[in-house]
Amino acid sequence: MLPISRRNLLLGAAGAGTLPFLGDGRAGALASDTAPPPRWVGAGPFDYVYDPSTFDGPRYLNDHTLIKAQGRWHLFSIVGRSAPRGESPDSTRETSLAHASAPSPHGPWTTHADALTVAPSYFGEEHLWAPHVVEAGGRFRMFYAAGGASGAAINLATSSDLFTWTREPSGPLFRGLVARDPMVLRVGGEWVMYYTELSGPGGRHVVACRRSADLVHWSEPGTVFTDATTDTTVSVTESPYVVERDGWYYLFIGPRGGYEGTDVLASRDPFHFDLSGYAGHVAGHAVEAFADGDTWYASAAGWFRGGLHVAPLQWRDTPPPWQSTDNPVASLDAAGRLVVFALDASDRSMLRRVQLDPDTDTWSQWEEFGGPAGAVPTLGRNADGALEVFSLAPQGANLHHRAQRPDGGWYDWEEFGGPAGAAPAVARGADGRLEVFALSPGGASI
Incomplete structure (x- = not known):
């Protein structure tokens, strides 16, 4: 049996059972009919703001999340041991989630003990990927991708202080073909989870969604975006991240245009995105968009970039130029x-x-x-x-x-x-x- 990794997980899905998707997930536009036109999205140069390496060697970050609590920013992220130059890291060894905090996105960042480490006794966890944290009802909820021989799973852990985390006793929230990279957003009166999936065995790359009233019980899946490619070995709908601004929803997905590339799609309907809504490109991997006061940022991390990178995020009336990562x-x-x-x-x-x-x-x-x-x-x-x-x-x-x-x-x-x-x-x-x-x-x- 192949070891479970973020890449060959896609290959294993070709022989799995059919995923019961609910059509295209279209739910009708929830935004006002008087919404202004969508903005174009771009980013300035990225600054390297946090190195997660420790005394025993260099480490890298990948899919991550940032949340501000009590005036301080907290970072949670996939973390792994950096590979020798010219090689890719082994994602099967991503078995803990890093934690750091800082007074601002640019730091200085303080490294804390890893937030979670893999627990094989917890319903067969073999890896820990792509955490996303939200606060609701006075508690923090961390959604993360896990799984192994039992299949891909989206799990939940909760905390009152962002330092001590307790896994949901009932086990995974749900399983899927390659379900990973969860992101949760409040839309109207419900919670919506966006995540990476395949449309079916040997199917296309999609961004799927599920809905919940309590962040524990989730609906059957719907599809909010389907990519045209039929190559199931190289995902192009990873790290979905959705932001709402002025009646428009912006979906950040990648890797597109290279490993360190993220496309932005705009839509009035948070349950339907397509390429006709192309709204820009950010030259980073696993990009997240967030605001600190009135200032917007894009954060990025990946196998070959060490730690956390932060850039000013630009909402423009005119299209930004495509920023190639080939330099010089x-x-x-x-x-x-x-x-x-x-x-x-x-x-x-x-x-x-x-x-x-x-x-x-x-x-x-x-x-x-x-x-x-x-x-x-x-x-x-x-x-x-x-x-x-x-x-x-x-x-x-x-x-x-x-x-x-x-x-x-x-x-x-x-x-x-x-x-x-x-x-x-x-x-x-x-x-x-x-x-x-x-x-x-x-x-x-x-």
């Missing part, structure tokens, strides 16, 4: 030298560095290259080997480009056209000319 970019120039271009994380300026001697690996110092820098630049090489650099304006407007001269110098920056919503893709056609493709603002077309 490199190519050979007309003289055959390796040239590297990168964004400065502090102010989004563009920098350049040139390899002066490949035999001794001697490089120039970083220097400012100028031009707009709204996203990581894209490089193209003309038929004569000269480089062209394409870059997006900071507010996601037009593209600009700068071409290398035959003598190795550079012409001035020129506006290239648009509007564009992302850094372009550039390739050389059969006739030697460059062709440029760009996503429109909002991703409606290319």
Whole structure:
């Protein structure tokens, strides 16, 4: 039997029983008909704010939750031992949930004893994944994914102080094919749990939901989002997180556009989302959105990023540019030298560095290259080997480009056209000319 992990759990579901989904879960829009248009969602640069490593080695965080209580922020998260460079961690060894607290999302964070450790005697727990904590009736409820040979399960533990947790005596709240990554939101007069699932054996990736009046007894499942892909081995509906603002509901899901990518979908109906409601992208894994007073943040964590990362979350009237996680970019120039271009994380300026001697690996110092820098630049090489650099304006407007001269110098920056919503893709056609493709603002077309 395969060990249960977040990835091969999907494979095991192909032979499981059918999950009794209730249609598409549509319940009608609950928001006012006078709601304003949805906002576009984006995020600024992420800051690394908390390292969970201990005296006995480096640790990473993954799916997590943040809750503020008595003026202090508390973090609960999947935690595991970091893998050697180039390898993925073993998620079957994620058997405890980390706990830390801080006066603000940016810290300083204080590490506490792990909130929960796996209890095999508790209905066959073999792992602890994706905690989510809410407060109701003077007690805190932690929902988390567990399971093993008995199948995927969503479990519940309660606490009065966020430090001591007691599992629900009756056992798992429910089981599913690959049920995991629960998130609970108050909608109207009931509680709604969103979680990751498959539509059936060998089916599609979905975000499922269940409803409850008391946070213990839950309805049969419905489906709020179905992805078009039929590849059941790579999930793209993980870490669902829903936020309500001004009569609109925003669903954050991933990994999309890469491991460290989260799409945002907007809907007036908290029980129905689709790609026509695309409202933005955040370049982070397991992203959660939360407010501290009037300031909104996005938090992110993942296998390859160590601990907790926090970025300003932006609610915009215009589409934000797609922020690629590929930084820096490199190519050979007309003289055959390796040239590297990168964004400065502090102010989004563009920098350049040139390899002066490949035999001794001697490089120039970083220097400012100028031009707009709204996203990581894209490089193209003309038929004569000269480089062209394409870059997006900071507010996601037009593209600009700068071409290398035959003598190795550079012409001035020129506006290239648009509007564009992302850094372009550039390739050389059969006739030697460059062709440029760009996503429109909002991703409606290319």
